[in-house]
Amino acid sequence: MDELYDVMIIGGGVVGSAIARELSRYELKIGVLEKNLDVCFETSGRNSGVIHGGFAYDPGTYKARFCVEGNLEFDQVAAELGVPFKRTGKVLVGNTPADMESLKRTLESGQINGSCGLEIIDDAQLHNLVPSVIGKFALWSPNSGIVDPFLYTIALAENAACNGVTYLFDHEVTGISRARDRYTIITSKGDYRTRWVVNSAGLGCGKISEMLGLRGYKIVGSKGDYIILDKNVGPLLPMPVYPVPSNTYMGIHVTPTVDGNVIVGPNAEYINEDAFSYYGVSQKEIxxxxxxxxxxxxxxxxxxxxxNYCGILPKWVDENGKIQDYKIEARSEAPNSVNLVGIESPALTSALPIARYVVSLFAEKESFIRNTTFNPVRKPIIRFxxxxxxxxxxxxxxxxxxxxxxCRCEKVTKAEMLQAIHNPLNVDTVTSIKYRTRAMMxxxxxxxxxTRLAEMIEQxxxxxxxxxxxxxxxxxxxxxxxxx
Amino acid sequence: MSTIRKDVIIVGGGPAGLAAAIEMHRKGLRNILIIEREKNLGGILRQCIHDGFGLARFGQPLSGPEYAQRFIDEVIELGIPYDVGTTVLSITPEKEVTAVSSDGLVTYQAGAVVLTMGCRERTRGALAIPGERPAGVFTAGVVQSYINLHNTMVGKEVIILGSGDIGMIMARRMTLEGAHVNAVFEIMPYPSGLPRNIQQCLNDYDIPLYLSHTVTEIHGSSRLTGVTVSAVDENLQIIPGTEKYYPCDTLILSVGLIPENELSLSAGIEMDNRTKGAVVDEYYQTSVPGIFAAGNVLQVHDLVDNVSLEAESLADNVAVYIRDGSLPVCDVQIITDGNVSHTIPQRISGQKEFTLSMRVRCPFKNCTILIKQNNIALKRVKLQKALPAEMIRISIPKDNLKPEAAVEVSVE
Structure with missing residues (x-):
């Protein structure tokens, strides 16, 4: 533990990696502690892959603000980071007068939030957009889109790594102490000293908050299961189709993926912290x-x-179980820390705006020197x-x-596999190569x-x-x- | 990208492609090419190092590689051209075949195309087996490849789901390599693999086979730690209270094979929902004139000997098609009763004798397979037993056959 980090980020999901990437614009020694063997092995890789429009959140919340901001810039972000993204639009489909009322309310809050282009469309317009859908009318959000959630997280992390950030995988944080203006972070693989610490631990945000001495956050998991469908049904679904949302939950929807599959889900089952590492799907749920x-x-x-797969969203709830907005705080009880709590959906859309906000909290306390060699561009692996x-x-x-x-199904070539195996994060699980190339997907x-993939990793x-x-x-x- | 003319492109250099190519060469076709995506010819036989191949054809038990080598030697001896390490990317209805290799992209304009791509395995995802997603869950063919081609051992304590032939063969193989195979579970009330494999791969090694049982949950967050197995009723519904936990580090799935027809679909070929392969006539011609299919891409076979036979029997027809530009119209449908799972061909001309291959849907004892047209029996075959695991091949004589009403196949 000889080296002193300027910033240690706990959690290398989409938000932690976005923070790492945004901080790498400055002359800082940055580390990311990730307990898994790659980024996006938890919530960031286990979701619907939707870039949300920002209409489904209460006006004035971080969720609304960051989502709208993230949505509007996503074309440029995707191009810069070499990430597959399609601005497909999305429909929320209704049938009853009550549905119509609910959609109108959603439309109104969307307009307050600044979500662009929202309109209620009728039966004919709806079926013109998605002929195979069942429904009488819909809320149409032309700005919603779909992204490859794995590659987006990987791209942020790789870009951060190429700009000097150190990723430390298989490092589970077990304790944090502070003495003489320095934090010592105790991990399963040794201790690290740092001036600043960021808690972007996703499902682990409650535990890390406690370690920082910021107590009292109650985190519940919303576990959602999904089914992935073959590409042969992909042409039947040009955009995500959602039901009318409730206050707390988007409802079971169908979403095309950027690669032409369809995903069905999620349901939402509330689970406690002790079940946060169980990723099983039951027959009944399917x-x-x-x-x-x-x-x-x-x-x-x-x-x-x-x-099929499932994901777990970390939701911060109050004593009555009511779901709260994101908490992003720099508190005096834990000086030089930024603590992120309850960063759930729409975090994929909001990751970079959240990251910039985190950087602004740092900047209030410390002035940073620009990293003149920072390169925002990440070149993707070209897909044959x-x-x-x-x-x-x-x-x-x-x-x-x-x-x-x-890979015969996705036509992935040896050249792509080799580039993926020699990735900037130096990770080499089979799933790492899968996420980077689509082999096995x-x-x-x-x-x-x-068998070929395993042999290539071996060699x-x-x-x-x-x-x-x-x-x-x-x-x-x-x-x-x-x-x- | 230039276009090269070929009389026949054979897609796939496994047993079907090799047999078809050799026989077409014998019929005088020379401007033909086998395209194989792997680095060697032989297809799936390369990893089937157990014996039992060629009993029908050569009268002796060969290993898979030995069986394949007899055909590969002949291909080389006859000078039949083949490209290995080359993947066909698409086939158009106009029989334009695009292939890729490290030398680049090539487009062939083929006079005829023979589809011999074989099949793939049904996966855990397709069955939607519930539970976690640890390492240690493999399909049987993948395990076979790891052990026999890649010298890699996948586990020590094994459960097998499905009584397909490859699963049973891997039960024996894993046992011989020092693993402990706990049991084989089959959801159906009868085995899906051949009786000889039940005897030689399970009974001989005291590996129990439980019928009407299936895996209902997979456990383990990292490596597999165990599976829950439940009994099912006659409607294949899980019987509550029958759950039993089996600790294991490896689950091998042998739950069915699916003809690999992505390229057939790109050519716009009509498919049969039952076989998941192409609809063909007695010439093994698909719904697209000049595109033929044989072997496991057409219907999953029980024995490779039958694959070779099927592939050879299309050679004559391809030669006629190349010479004349067409084959006789086949619009007589072959229809089946509920006891027959499928037939090949699905339609015929009604003007000549043909070979019908079929499977029964469930096991029968002392049954008769009746093939009739206009209520006139074309053929009656009495069988002491008929099993879904075994293909039945029946020659139908020309005698009473007419190019009119549908031919009906039934089991009674």
Whole structure:
């Protein structure tokens, strides 16, 4: 623990990585402590991947303000960071007079929030936008969109790393102490000293708050399950289709992904902190998701299921269980800290505005020197499958590995896999490569490519097979060689 | 990107593609090309190092690689061109085939296309097996590849879901490599794999097979720690109270194979919902003239010997198509009763004899397979037993066959 960090960020999700990236614009020694083996292994990678319009939040809240701000700048952000993003628009579909009242209220709060282009559309307009939907009218939000949540988080983190931020994976924070104006952060892999600390621990925000001496936050998890559908239904869903929202919950919806799949979900089950690491999906939930969403978009059939998953949103609630706005605070009880609590949806949309706000809290106390070498641009891995024939030929000419298809479903080439394996964060779980390339994400779920992927990690990273990990700490794929 | 003319492009260099190519060469077709995405010919046989292949065809038990090598040797001897490490990206209804390799993109204008892409495995996601998502859940073919081609051992304490042939073969293989295979669970009331594999891979190693059971929850946040298994009733619904926990570090799924028809769809070929393969006529021609299909991409076979046979039998037709530019019209439908899971072909000309291959939907004892048209029996086959695991091949004579009403296939 010889080195002193200027800022240590606890949690490398989309918000922690956005903060890291925004802070890397300045001459600071920045670290990110992440308990998992890569970014986006928790809430940031387990959601609907929607860039929200900002109409569903109470006026005056951080959620409303940061969401609208994040939405409006997202084209530029996505281009800068090389992230797949589509401004598809979105509809909230209703049928009854009560639905209409509710949508009108949503429209009004959206207008106050500054969400652009909202309008109520009739049956014909709705079915013109989404022919396969069931509904009589809708609230149309032309500015809503979809993003690859994995790649967005990865892009922020990689861009931060390329601008000098140190990512420390497999580092779970177990304690924080403060003496002589310095924090000591105790982790599962050693202690770190830092002048500033940021709590962006997502589901762990309550625990880290306690460690900082900021007590009393009650965090509940809202666990939502999803089903992923095959790309062959993708053309039937040009944009996210939502039901009329309640005060606390968006409702089970269907969302296209930027890659052409469809995701169905989530439901919302409130869970306590001791269940925050359980990512199981039950049969009952899968069935009820499909039944519910089929009343909105009747195109969900079991033959198209390719996978299911769940995510958990950290919600800060008051003593009555009422969900609160984001808490973003720099309190004197924990000097030189920024504490973020209850950063749930729409955090994917809001990450960069939140990050800039966090930086502004720092700037009130300390003046920073600009990092003149900061480069906001991250070059993505060029995807063979998304190119036209001419570009494909050119790619192969420059690098013959672009002609070798490793993943048959998503047509991912060896060149892409190699770039992903040698990523700027130096992570090498199987899931890390999957998120960066889409290998194993297709309908065969790795039936063809996973043996090749594992072999490439083994060779490129000179790893023993028994050290190859699927995703989480300890998720070893193999027990060893069959024969030495 | 230039376009190269070929009489026939064969998509896939596994057992079906190899057999089709050799037979087409024998029929005089020379300007043909096999395109194989892997670095070697042989397809899935390369990882099937157990024996039992070729009993019907060669009268001796061969391993998968040995069986494939006989065909590969012949391809090389005959000088049939093949490209390995080359993936077909698309096939148009006009039979334009685009392929990619490290040499670049190539487009072929084919006179005919033979689809022999084989099949893939059904996954956990497709079944939506509930529970967590730890490492240690594999499909049987993936385990086979890890062990036999990549020298990598996947686990020590094993449960197998599904009584498909590859699952049973992997039960034996894992046992021979020192793993402990606890049990095989099958949701159906009968096994889906061949009787010989139940004997040689399970019974001989004292591995129990539980019918009417399925995995109802997967446990473990990192590596698999165990599975919950439940009994199911005759409607395949879980019987509450029958749950039992089995500790294990590996779950192998052998829950079905799906013909790999993404390219067929790109060519606009009509598919059969039952086989998940193309609808073909007695010439093995699909709904797109000049595109043919055989092997596991058409229907999942029980034995590779039958794959080779099926692939060879389309060669003559391809040669005629190349020569004449068309084949006789086939608009006589073959329809089935509820006891037949599917047939190949699905339609015929009604003007010549043909081979019908089919499977029954559930096991039968002392049954008769009746094939009739206009209430006139074309053929009656008496069987002591008929199992869903086994393909049935029946030659239908020309005798009473007419190019008119549908042909009906039933089991009684």
């Amino acid at each position: 069935r009820s998701l499909a039944e519910s969403a089929n009343t909105l978009w009747p195109c969900i059939h079991k033959k198209d299921y390719i996978r 499958a998304e190119q036209n024939d001419e570009n494909k030929e050119q790619l192969i000419k420059e690098n013959p590995d672009y002609g070798e298809i490793i 297709g309908r065969c779920q790795g039936g063809y490519c996973q 490129e990273k000179s790893k023993a097979v028994e050290d190859i990990v699927y995703a989480r700490n300890g998720s070893k794929l193999f027990v060893g060689k069959v024969r030495r």
